[in-house]
Amino acid sequence: MTTTFRRLGAVSATAGLVLLTAACGGNLGSKSAEEAAENFPDGPVTLTIGQDPGGSTDLIGRALAGPVSDDLGVSMPVVNRPGANGALAAKELESAEADGQSLMVINMSLAAITPLAVSEDQAVDVNDFEIVTGISTDDYVLVTNADNGWSTIDDLKNAGKTLSYATTGVGTGSQLSSELLFKLAEIPGKAVPFDGGAPALTAVLGNQADVASVQLGEAMPQIEAGKVTPIVTFAKERNQYLDDVPTAVESGYEVEVQQARAIAAPKGTPQEILDELKAAFDAAFETQAYQDFNTDNLLTPNEVSGDEVVEQWTTALDRYRELTEEYDIDLGGGQ
Known part of the structure; x- marks a missing residue:
């Protein structure tokens, strides 16, 4: 058994609430795709966490925010928006402007397991977002x-x-x-x-x-x-x-x-912006500080493309659905 382990550190954080720009999901409001791409990043890029401060998802987001901010040349405030296993933050991201200024660390369980426990209108679908990159598995x-x-x-x-x-x-x-x-x-x-x-x-x-x-x-x-x-x-x-x-x-x-995490953006975010974000996260993944963070916190890198994340998670959802039906397991009842 590995004997070296550094506990997930306590992170000093202020749990703020963020009101993401209300717009029709999947469009750019007053901006055209070309304008958004030319001006990106146009000010701070907010990274929302659908869980409380100090947990694994929060710490991962904060470990990435610093180097990604450095690469993009703008600040990346991390905002906690806990509720419903991350569904509250995900639903807000769906209605944010698709200009790359609003992102979220999204958990696989929210898209591949929670839909088996809640009603269809409460379920989160990974296909309702643009996935920038995979992050890691736990x-x-x-x-x-x-x-x-x-x-x-x-x-x-x-x-x-x-x-x-x-x-x-x-x-x-x-x-x-x-x-x-x-x-x-x-x-x-x-x-x-x-x-x-x-x-x-x-x-x-x-x-x-x-x-x-x-x-x-x-x-x-x-x-x-x-x-x-x-x-x-x-x-x-x-x-x-x-x-x-x-x-x-x-x-x-x-x-x-397994648990896995990825970076999500609103549906309809221009490809040029997604590419720039992916490059920034890829650069962050290569930093020694982030690689040490993964080792210290027992995380396995899963730094794959957004398309691969969608394939992984939809495949998992289908497999879990088959298993719960085969063995008559009701996740919604908690039993």
Whole structure:
């Protein structure tokens, strides 16, 4: 097991609210596409985060904002707009002017898992945005209190009771990975949804829940402290930072769920602007400071094109939909 880990640092941030320019989604309002492209960037480029300050998505956005701002030559204020697993920020971005001045760090779970838990009018569709670039992936790991003495899926199956599994919320990768594993492994269980990884992990530490599926960066400090035991990860292959822990797939259960993040712009943003933004983010990805950030926070680069992100996420949504239907899993009920 990797022993070097620096906890996701506390970031001093002011959670402001941003009112994105109200305009018809997918058009430039009073600007023509040519004018927008010629003048870009025309002042600060706002990067909205659909989650609270201090979490993984927020820290990733802030780690990128500095070098991207330097490349573009304008400021990039990071504004937190939490709500509905990022849906609030996404819906506001849909109605922002398509001039490249408003961006968002969007999570894969919002586009590939949450639609399975909410009504169609509440769902976020990745095709309703221009995706500038992929950023990184973050694996989920199933952990239990070390005092339980469990270290394998068979241990859970033989626990002799209905297990409670904490999740990071309804419509999240944490919920989906847990629901699928418990269903496929035929482990009697009951979901206990929390609002985020920290309270879910705290529930395991305090024995209010038997297990929890949380992101590796959140769990690693407690794993290294010996307070929780990792049972499986939910990636396709073993995580490089936790390479002595098997995946659910190699344990015999086809449960592959990861978190990923990308940069989104309003639909209709001119290609010239998207290209300039992609170049700026690519330059940021190459900085040593950002690469160190990825290593410190156990993130795997996924710096692919916007088209590849859309393909990855739509494929994931289709696969997750098939699995939830096949195994009669209702994510909306949280059970």
